[in-house]
Amino acid sequence: MLYKKKWPLLVFLVPGFVMMLVFLYLPFINNIRGSLYDMTSVVQMPGQEFKFIGLENYKNLFIDPKIRIAIINSFKMMGLTIVFQIGTALLLAILVDSIKHGQQFFRIVYFFPIVISATAIGLIFKLFYNYNGGMLNQLLEHFGKEPINWLAPSIAFVMISIPTLWSYVGFYFVILLTGINGISDEMYEAAAIDGCSKFKQVFYITLPLLRGVICTCVTLGVTGALKVFDLPWAIVPKGAPQGVTHFLGTYMYEQTFTISNFDYGSTIALLIVIFGVVVSWIVSRIIRPDKNLEYGGAE
């Protein structure tokens, strides 16, 4: 026992716990409660009673075509996040790590989009995609081409995904680069002496030793994909065009704050949490971040 007196620990733990309780867990429980009532306003006015509707909102989840689109898009975004966001970040991190000069420069360049707010990036891309006078159509017109509706239903999801994925590559890039920097140079030197090429070093040294970091990135990526909201909403709100760009976050926001269907919005919020927990658990089971440690322990 390092400390005989335990009460000082409580002094440090209780404020944090109280904050979490008041601002996270109680609202979360209230949110679940709200999903079981027909909420006619966002908050219950004094003397106002909400009608109990039980699981009606949960049944609606199975027949609502737009929530289906939102779920599919969110899962598509998870896949795209892993492949393009974390994949690109990993590639960039490995490349930047292998250069001798200018590492700091590339760190700044790739990390820069993270410091720009998603709303600003959304606005920039909204102006790029604008049909009348947007940057892309101005370029097309300059080359004598007809303007394109860049947010037409057939391509809107791709056009929304591009800035959503691009804007967060730098975040994972920095995490992965830090992870790579933590790998001892002696391992690479020993491998090089044994005749291992740079390409093979990536597969046999870098990637296995980055397993834990990659797992963290994948967990953050897939749970982050479930919470995608600000950037798509800034470019095209309400899942426009025709609801094809809805994500769980945007659909929850539309139901709650645009349509004022507060109870259904609460239901979708709970669904997002459930998906987040389940997906994180599945990812940790598949990737097994501590697999290397298990082997190390066996040896």
Added chain:
Amino acid sequence: MSNMKKVLVMLLSIVLVFSFFTACGKEGTPAGNKVDTKDKDNKKTDDKDVTDKQNPVTLITVSMYGGTDPNAENYQRHNAEFMADYSYVTIEDDSQSADQDWKTKIAADFAVGNEPDVIQYFTDANASDVLAADKFVSIDEIKAEYPDYAGDILASALKAASNPDGVSRAVPTTGYWEGLFCNKDLFDKFNLELPTDWDKMLTAIDTFKANNIVPIAVSLNNVPHYWVEFLMLSAAGPDGYSVVPTQAPADWAKGLDMFKTLRDLGAFPVDTDTIDNDLAGELFKNKEAAMQLDGSWYAGGIPDQDNTVLVSFPVIPGGKAQAGAMVGGISSGFYITKKAWNDPDKRDAAVKFVMAHTSKEAITDYWGGNGQAAAAVDPLSTMTPLGVSGLEYSSAATSISSPTDARISQEAYNTLIAGIVDVSTGAKSSTDLLNEVLAINAK
């Protein structure tokens, strides 16, 4: 020598304390003097005398004259004048454009007891959440103590601004109308007649479409509200439009079906599903679009006041409305909350604040020739040709109907608006959408 020092220090301290008192005592005097010399109105001078005797009051106010609202500047100017006239009052104002997020915030503030002292807010079904909290003072109660309250307001305007339960709580400033704005120069350029009937509307759509002009500037994803109102009014007539049925009326459905007809004709912008309402408005203002359906508040922001005209919405084929049927009304006003009324210091300040913003002079400013004025204002000599066109349009209206959101719940109305893109593409039938909306309203 030491005693001398002590006496000197005490003397200086006393002088310092007195100088503080003198400075504090002079607070507000410049304003008072200013009024004595400049203001010839005796009543105001009396108010000034009272001003110096009042306790300092901080008035929390909220209005819809914020953001990009054309009246934001007028509102702030009247606030500044009010604070100059009543130097003991400090206004903490949080005005914003009235959108759904703002309404939700206001409802939350009222629910948790964080309501302002004075608020300019909706008077119709849009205010149902806030009215449920029962935190407003009725005009009758205020008039019992302040007989001049709402004195400049027309009786008809006061009645139009009464709440759904028939009680008048809000003092209105202006009303509005909605109408079809047309770029007359574009119609002249292509030898087209203004769309006073549906055939002329279809001819105009075809011609503009063929000449790469957007016939109708509208964002179906953002603000299709005006089209929803006029198409349903045109199809059902004022009587059928003003009822709140439980099943989708065939007339309403017929009106909404016109969205698909117009879309298929190519009447809307290519990006009508994604464009913002503001950007759609820019198409109209930049002469890239020929027509736009909007409210009276839109007129002030149109740069070409000479070549833009208001036209009565043409009756759709088989529609029951008469030519000249118009959507409009008075749907907002200044409320005083019970919180301010029950505070002895704030009561008088709140009443004076509302009276300052609802005087004939203030209403003339807010009206500015657009929409309806809640007081008997004098015609403006500075009215533009578009202003005159708007006045003629609204004066010639054969019927004035308030929009649907004044009669049905917010959730129901928002569901209606959210479903318009699907109706326009044919992904959802108008009857299904209306039944869904009316079922929500009946909850």
